[in-house]
Amino acid sequence: MRIDVGSRAGSYAVQIAPGESRRLHQLLSALAPGARVVVVSNGLVWRLLGDRLAQLTSEEPILLPDGERFKNLLTVGKVYEGLIRARADRGTVVVAVGGGVLGDTAGFAAATFLRGLPLVQVPTTLLAQVDSSIGGKVGVNHSAGKNLIGAFYPPRAVVIDPETLSTLPRREFRAGLYEVIKYGVIASRSLFERVSTNLSQLFARDTEALSPAIAESCEIKARIVEGDELESGARRTLNFGHTVGHALEAATKYRRFRHGEAVAYGMLAAAAIGARRGTIPGPDREALATLIRTMGPLPAVTDLPASQLLEAIGRDKKIVNGRLHFVLPGPIGSTQIVDDVTPEEIAHALAAIGIPNP
Numbered sequence: 001m002r003i004d005v006g007s008r009a010g011s012y013a014v015q016i017a018p019g020e021s022r023r024l025h026q027l028l029s030a031l032a033p034g035a036r037v038v039v040v041s042n043g044l045v046w047r048l049l050g051d052r053l054a055q056l057t058s059e060e061p062i063l064l065p066d067g068e069r070f071k072n073l074l075t076v077g078k079v080y081e082g083l084i085r086a087r088a089d090r091g092t093v094v095v096a097v098g099g100g101v102l103g104d105t106a107g108f109a110a111a112t113f114l115r116g117l118p119l120v121q122v123p124t125t126l127l128a129q130v131d132s133s134i135g136g137k138v139g140v141n142h143s144a145g146k147n148l149i150g151a152f153y154p155p156r157a158v159v160i161d162p163e164t165l166s167t168l169p170r171r172e173f174r175a176g177l178y179e180v181i182k183y184g185v186i187a188s189r190s191l192f193e194r195v196s197t198n199l200s201q202l203f204a205r206d207t208e209a210l211s212p213a214i215a216e217s218c219e220i221k222a223r224i225v226e227g228d229e230l231e232s233g234a235r236r237t238l239n240f241g242h243t244v245g246h247a248l249e250a251a252t253k254y255r256r257f258r259h260g261e262a263v264a265y266g267m268l269a270a271a272a273i274g275a276r277r278g279t280i281p282g283p284d285r286e287a288l289a290t291l292i293r294t295m296g297p298l299p300a301v302t303d304l305p306a307s308q309l310l311e312a313i314g315r316d317k318k319i320v321n322g323r324l325h326f327v328l329p330g331p332i333g334s335t336q337i338v339d340d341v342t343p344e345e346i347a348h349a350l351a352a353i354g355i356p357n358p
């Protein structure tokens, strides 16, 4: 399956198929014949998946430390050093193999080294396969905030091999699956229903269930970012569940939740507001809550101070001209963006997910 994504810098293909990572060398020789290839990965991912990419290059991979706390400029510096050691030139292709942290970091290094090296993303977590590898956002964190430093830098290609997810820890997998559910809620009732009925096959990493779910998610993200590459309008619908989700992550210093888990709570909170306003039908809200509950436990939230969360939401970067844009669910498969959600409504939504009012 192939999805083409248009961008200002030209369009790129997202290739999705079981075993696709083993064919990467063929794809690269078509895309950039004769080009040098430098792989950037981390030790864990390279140990698990390196043999699949053995034909790609004889150069040593640049291996970065693993973890969100290493998604910073110091690590970007390590990539630059590796590229200098490899005598990379303008034509050298950077192949980023790993989760979202690796793709964002290596992607930012590729975007800036020699003012930009061709970049190929090989995402290996579900979150990276359905979200971070598509859309061209790359970047790193600063101690003053997450993703503060970055660029829009579309890759030349994205190669998604659902087989690589077989080694992903269940919690990581589930965290990515909440984003798939997000795509269903905002844009596709059939995707939502397919995930609901295929949960056990998905968790078993059955590629026959995974491939179409990943492909449809990529398709949805691709169509949305294409229409709004620089995030001024439609791309905001992708933030469904993220207003409260980001506040939960920030309030717990990014330590308690996997991003998708916080988004799961955020979707439930947005659905509570939507239900009260009548944007989402009762049975649809119930279906969302049931699906999220069936997927497994989420970290506790009952101890979190509502006042602190309200404050964090007030600081949300999606505020434009002093107004907080909030994505509410419509009937599953649709959204409404509003800018008049009151603190009282947010407090009610927090209560609905188990966080008592101040």
Ligand SMILES: NC(=O)c1ccc[n+]([C@@H]2O[C@H](COP(=O)([O-])OP(=O)(O)OC[C@H]3O[C@@H](n4cnc5c(N)ncnc54)[C@H](O)[C@@H]3O)[C@@H](O)[C@H]2O)c1
Residues within 6 Å of the ligand: 042, 044, 045, 048, 066, 067, 068, 071, 098, 099, 100, 101, 102, 104, 124, 125, 126, 127, 128, 131, 132, 133, 134, 135, 136, 137, 138, 147, 164, 165, 166, 167, 168, 169, 172, 259
């Ligand atoms: N650029 C974007 O548009 C965008 C969008 C969403 C999220 N992000 C970023 O993505 C990051 C989160 O990415 P993530 O959820 O993939 O986390 P991650 O990159 O930290 O990966 C999670 C863990 O899984 C490991 N792993 C990766 N592939 C594996 C595999 N196949 N088998 C076993 N283990 C594997 C990783 O090494 C890591 O330890 C955040 O930094 C977030 O800001 C970026």
Ligand SMILES: [Zn+2]
Residues within 6 Å of the ligand: 131, 179, 242, 259, 263
């Ligand atoms: Zn997200």
